[in-house]
Amino acid sequence: METVPRPQQHRPGKRVTAAMVAARAGVSTATVSLVANGKTSGRVSEGNVARVRQAIAELGYVVDSVGSSLARGVSSIVVLVAPDISNPFFAKVIAGVRESLGSDFQLLLSVTEAGEFPRADDIRRILALRPAGLLVDAPDAEFIEDLSSTGPLVLLDAPGLEDYAPSVNLDVAHGARELAAHLAGSGHRRVAYMDSVTGTATFELRREAFLEEAAARGMAVEQSDLTTTIDVGAAAEAFAAAWPRWQRAGVTAVVCATDTHAYGVLQEARVAGLRVPEELAVAGFDDLPYSATSSPGLTSVHLPAEPLGAKAGEQLRALIEGRELEQPQLTLESSLIVRGSTNRAAV
Amino acid sequence: METVPRPQQHRPGKRVTAAMVAARAGVSTATVSLVANGKTSGRVSEGNVARVRQAIAELGYVVDSVGSSLARGVSSIVVLVAPDISNPFFAKVIAGVRESLGSDFQLLLSVTEAGEFPRADDIRRILALRPAGLLVDAPDAEFIEDLSSTGPLVLLDAPGLEDYAPSVNLDVAHGARELAAHLAGSGHRRVAYMDSVTGTATFELRREAFLEEAAARGMAVEQSDLTTTIDVGAAAEAFAAAWPRWQRAGVTAVVCATDTHAYGVLQEARVAGLRVPEELAVAGFDDLPYSATSSPGLTSVHLPAEPLGAKAGEQLRALIEGRELEQPQLTLESSLIVRGSTNRAAV
DNA sequence: CTGAAAGCGCTTACAG
DNA sequence: CTGAAAGCGCTTACAG
Structure with a gap:
């Protein structure tokens, strides 16, 4: 036996x-x-x-992965570089990455101050780990050039940087146009736009697509350059300061670059006793989990966070394993979710 | 020159x-x-x-950190093991850790399925990286024993496991008692408790402290063993199923183990046309950023997420550097934030 | 199919 | 103060 x-x-x-x-x-x-x-x-x-x-x-x-890495010349570590993880959206991206990477790779988070990107020094430190591959979320061109990485690299949410590396992007413009059409269709003639301070490309896309479609539909957009960090409190303050002016100008809807900004607007609107959506319609981007829960629910452009991470992980994995990428450039759909903050009939 | x-x-x-x-x-x-x-x-x-x-x-x-790690016997990687990162609370913990760890250490995230803990295999893989230290969030005793780690180790949010390693804990019981007192003081005589399925120690503490203080204050608590995952939708469904029974029993307030659960209750209450707080008071734990924003605002026990991560990082750092810990056991305060979901006068 | 050996890049006693 | 050398644990041509 x-x-x-x-x-x-x-x-x-x-x-x-x-x-x-x-x-x-x-x-x-x-x-x-x-x-x-x-x-x-x-x-x-x-x-x-x-x-x-x-x-x-x-x-x-x-x-032993250290001995192994030294002998092979690469480690089993995948580095995820991101400018901001204090966003529930990002937690989902991470979950997607983890899922597609499986247990063969370890996920190392490289985060700097909110909105800041690592520079030369940090990059060196990252590359000194001999990562198997790099995932970079919402980078700017400068960062990618600093990186001048030779190894497997996939960009997430990096519209306009497709020339640098394989990327997985979100079609935010589509949702932005839907949103403009929705507001115009609801009778709004003058709206305001609250942007994020971080000049990430995705935010430019959101704004540009919205402004363009708004113009096409005959809506005037308050050009106030109102930008704040992605923070409920900061957005609330900024809105409080801008509202008197906007109100005089006849603004009836505020579109925010992120739901987090929109929460700030909703909060301040409540304090100010503004009825939403009757006196002021509010909408955002990201469709965070809490947007379905707020009262009224927040109209938002839904972005597929988890698929974004998962696809990027898949692509990177293929690259690491030396496979040819069937589609080096992927774009995931966005779509408008209408809720009570812009529509009395909705929840 | x-x-x-x-x-x-x-x-x-x-x-x-x-x-x-x-x-x-x-x-x-x-x-x-x-x-x-x-x-x-x-x-x-x-x-x-x-x-x-x-x-x-x-x-x-x-x-080169690989060569260096091999020669030294340890890497510069700090592993953060956590059962769930899809929680904004956790993003803050990470931010705190990053901050206190500085740039000498790299943060590697070890995450498994929501609520699941890594077991023998995963642990081996983690240790094969020769981490400089380990940070373990909300573990159970079994995991710590599996780990039987020899290196620097600090536990976060691990009440009752102080014997295993230096820990940084949250005094959730204090906030729970405040909450019970607040509800009793507002005239509630019969309340329900919605718990999290993951049997993490912190959830036991929250519930036990609340139940005890509720009893002391003469409130009856519905014993329904209602537990769901930390998910708005799941909580909404569970509440929808339980409410008819609770309503017949005369329940006038629901306390949730996390704000995320509470959002589900708020959502379902709105659907059902229940007035909050008049017909139903709702409260949670965590004080997530959105709890200040929801309408009505959510009464919640505030937990200091970022300090939790920061303190744990500091302690680990001391351990790694071979310093003596002045206080191996730290406890951070929690406190009740009263908002409109339990109090008509509040926002 | 198998093993001795070189080499990955670094750190650290050790001898000088 | 300095350098030659051993060693960390592994992988991979290479010779057999």
Whole structure:
């Protein structure tokens, strides 16, 4: 009767090395490496495969990723560079990335101050980790050029930077136009636009597409250059300061570059006793989970955050594995979700 | 006149090694290592320090972290293990960690399925990275035992597990009691509690403290074992199913283990045409950014997310640097924020 | 199919 | 103060 292999045991303090496995199995460390990495076909005899597997199980051996990385020249780390993670939208992107990357790669987050991008120094530090690949969210061109990375690289939400690397983008313009059409259709003639301070390309796209469609539909847009950080409180203050002017100008709707800004507007509107949507319609972008919950619900351009991360992860994975990308440029759809903040009939 | 050292240049494809720096400076790689790591005092002559610095600047040398990690036996990676990052609360914790860790350490996120904890396999993979330290958020005892880690380890939000490792905890019980007192003081006599399915210790604490104080104040609590995942939609559905029964029982307030649950209740209450807080008071825990914005604003127990991450990072850093922890156990305050969802007078 | 050996880039006793 | 050398744990030609 065969003995069932005992479950692997942790031996705190004693790191199990390939040499120990080799000794136990009576083979060389080269053979252990081959078996541990599944590169045995035609290279290791069945007997040795079995013996090594057994020894690995008994000792609880795991390939040391530092030694392995040094020998291979790359690590199993995928670095996700992003300017802002304090956004629920981003948490979903991360979830998508994790999902598509699987357990072969480890996700390392490179985050700097809100809205700031890492520069030369940070980039060096990142590359010193010998990452298997890089995922860069909402970069500017300068950053990508600083990066001048040679390894696998995929951009997320980087409209206009398709020449630098394979990218996964969001068709925010489509949703923006839908939003303009919706407001025009609801009878608004004069609206205001509240933008994000970070001059990320996606925000330019959102604004431009909205302004263009608004103009085409005969809506006037208050040009006030009102921009704030992506923060409820900051947006509330900015709106409070701008509202008297807007009100005099006859503004009946405010469109915000993100839902977070819109929450600030909703908050301030409540404080000011403004009825939404009767006296003021409010809309945003991102369709954060709370937009369905606020009262009134927030009309918003839905962006597929998790698919964005998942697709980017898939593309990167293909790149890392040396596969040809069928479509180096992907664009995911956006669409307008109408709720009570712009429409009395909706929730 | 001295020539100003030229700014370092990226040479794509050409990795600059210590050997190259050594050759240029006319010293050994040992000396380069000493200089690059700032361990020169009393060990390297001033002249050599200057020469090496110059060569480093000219070549744009950065210590390869893989080689370095292998030689040292540890990497500069700090692993943050967490069961759920799709929570804005968690984004703040991460921000706090990043802030206190500074740029000497890289933050690697280890996330599994929502609510799930990594087990033996994942742990091995994590440890194979030779992390400088581990930060574990909201673990269960089983996980910590699986971990049986030898290196620096700090627990976050791990009440009851103080024996395993230095921890930073939140005094959620205090806020829970305040909440019970507030509701009792507002005249509620029968309330319901909606819990999270993940049996994390913090949720037990929240519930137990609330139930105890509620009992002490003469409020009856519906014992329905209503639990859902931390998801607005799931909470809405669960509430919809439970409400008829609760209503018959005379429930006038629902307390939720997280604000996210509470958003679901608010949402469903709106659909059902329930007036909040007149017919139903609602409250949660976490004080997410959107709780100040919803309409009515959500009464919530505020938990200091960013300080939680920051303190944990500080403690870990001390551990890594071999310093003695002045206070291995820290507890951060929670406090009730009363808003319109429980109080007509508030916003 | 197999193993001895070189090499990945660095750090650290050690001898001088 | 300095450098030659060993060693960290692994992978991969290479010779057999």
